[in-house]
Amino acid sequence: MDFRRVWLADAISQLGTRMTFLAAPLVAVLSLHASAFEVALVRAFESLGALLFGLLAGAWVDRLRCRPVLLVTDLGRFLVLLSIPAAALVGVLSLGHLYVVMFVVGSLSIWFDIAHQSYLPRLLPADQLVSANAKLSANTSVAALAGASGGGFLVQLLTAPLVFTADALSFLWSAAWIRSIRHREPGPPKRPDRHLGREILEGLRFVVRQPLLRAIAGNTATFVLWQSAHSAVTVVFLVREIGLSAGAIGLLGTIGLVGALLSAAASGRLTARFGQARALVAAAVALGPGYVVSAFTTPGWGLVWFVASTAIASFGIVLLGVTEMTCRQLVCPPELLGRVNATMEFTMWAVMPVGAILGGGLATWLGLRETILVAGVGACFAALWLVFSPMRRLRDFPAA
Numbered sequence: 001m002d003f004r005r006v007w008l009a010d011a012i013s014q015l016g017t018r019m020t021f022l023a024a025p026l027v028a029v030l031s032l033h034a035s036a037f038e039v040a041l042v043r044a045f046e047s048l049g050a051l052l053f054g055l056l057a058g059a060w061v062d063r064l065r066c067r068p069v070l071l072v073t074d075l076g077r078f079l080v081l082l083s084i085p086a087a088a089l090v091g092v093l094s095l096g097h098l099y100v101v102m103f104v105v106g107s108l109s110i111w112f113d114i115a116h117q118s119y120l121p122r123l124l125p126a127d128q129l130v131s132a133n134a135k136l137s138a139n140t141s142v143a144a145l146a147g148a149s150g151g152g153f154l155v156q157l158l159t160a161p162l163v164f165t166a167d168a169l170s171f172l173w174s175a176a177w178i179r180s181i182r183h184r185e186p187g188p189p190k191r192p193d194r195h196l197g198r199e200i201l202e203g204l205r206f207v208v209r210q211p212l213l214r215a216i217a218g219n220t221a222t223f224v225l226w227q228s229a230h231s232a233v234t235v236v237f238l239v240r241e242i243g244l245s246a247g248a249i250g251l252l253g254t255i256g257l258v259g260a261l262l263s264a265a266a267s268g269r270l271t272a273r274f275g276q277a278r279a280l281v282a283a284a285v286a287l288g289p290g291y292v293v294s295a296f297t298t299p300g301w302g303l304v305w306f307v308a309s310t311a312i313a314s315f316g317i318v319l320l321g322v323t324e325m326t327c328r329q330l331v332c333p334p335e336l337l338g339r340v341n342a343t344m345e346f347t348m349w350a351v352m353p354v355g356a357i358l359g360g361g362l363a364t365w366l367g368l369r370e371t372i373l374v375a376g377v378g379a380c381f382a383a384l385w386l387v388f389s390p391m392r393r394l395r396d397f398p399a400a
Contacts, residue, residue: 006178006181009157009174009175009177010229012118012170023167024042024046024098025039028095031093031136034095036363036364037260037361037364038095041360044261045101045102047228050110050345050352051201053111054342055204055339055342058341059199059342066299067181068179069112069115070116070175070178073109073111073112074172074175078172081171081374083097084164096102113341116304117337118337202339203343206336211389212389212391213328215389216386217343218382221350222378223287224355225351225354226291226376226382227379228358229300229355229371229374229377233287233360233368237369238306241369252306271322279323280327280386284382284383284386287312289322289376290299292376292377292380293376294309322344328340359371
């Protein structure tokens with residue numbers, strides 16, 4: 001029953017977040033007439049908070065109960081996001097305001113994400129984690145499908161700034177469901193020799209010394225660097241070179257993201273039949289070529305390339321996410337999970353602003369299509385971290 005509340009809280013929150021993922025660059029392009037580099041900075045500011053606060057958040061989550069952290073960050077994001085439609089209604093919305101909002105929301109999100117990932121093992125037994133992670137990934141997949149089309153439609157109907165209202169309300173919904181959870185998690189044991197810096201180093205040291213987590217961290221950092229460069233220019237490419245409207249971009253994303261929905265439904269069966277570790281490696285290998293394909297997108301029937309790219313990439317990302325999260329939760333001791341989650345998230349979020357700025361710079365220097373191709377090729381190399389690690393010899397993950 002309590003997991004159902006977590007699932008319901010996550011479902012609508014994910015939907016609102018996906019709408020904002022599309023609406024934020026569209027606000028910059030359509031409402032504020034930003035350049036490709038300025039649009040890339042929207043993504044950079046969103047991920048900058050994780051770079052600054054990610055490791056600190058992990059250490060604190062291991063000291064706190066997760067549920068209050070989830071509530072506070074949900075309510076904070078609700079209030080901050082409402083400032084975008086409010087500023088637009090009175091005609092004072094600017095790029096600087098958009099950057100600040102994305103930075104604050106990104107900072108609160110890293111606290112939420114780490115607490116959310118650490119809360120699940122406190123709520124469920126170990127043998128239910130794969131199933132629970134798959135259900136939460138299904139939320140992400142459904143939200144990506146509905147959010148892409150719904151966000152594009154709402155941008156045309158209401159204008160891009162007002163779509164932020166839907167995302168703000170989704171966080172209020174999430175907070176209400178988390179507030180209703182009856183399970184009362186015990187407080188983490190208090191250590192007399194607590195030292196924040198030493199605790200952060202413990203999490204970093206564990207990931208560096210644990211061969212499976214080290215390989216996953218390297219794969220994640222390399223892939224997300226190039227994925228961020230790719231996504232930073234994709235909307236600009238579709239608007240300015242392919243000539244698509246916001247609604248058409250949303251529709252294309254919806255069709256392509258069917259792969260994510262299929263992956264969420266099949267991940268449990270795939271890991272049971274082939275093994276968790278094997279499924280993780282296979283998903284990582286498939287991701288890079290999926291991104292390369294999008295560079296061949298052209299108007300008309302050439303849009304099939306973009307749909308195929310999104311379908312392949314989304315299938316791989318969801319399967320990779322389910323198996324990677326399960327690996328963390330199984331191989332890590334419970335008292336270190338918050339810090340390990342923070343370290344793993346840090347490898348992802350820390351490279352996002354770098355990747356976004358890299359994408360904007362490459363687009364200015366090479367062009368939009370060329371940047372998408374270079375980013376796709378770069379993403380192909382990420383899987384080497386896993387292929388040449390002990391992961392390739394395993395079927396399933398060992399327990400801590």
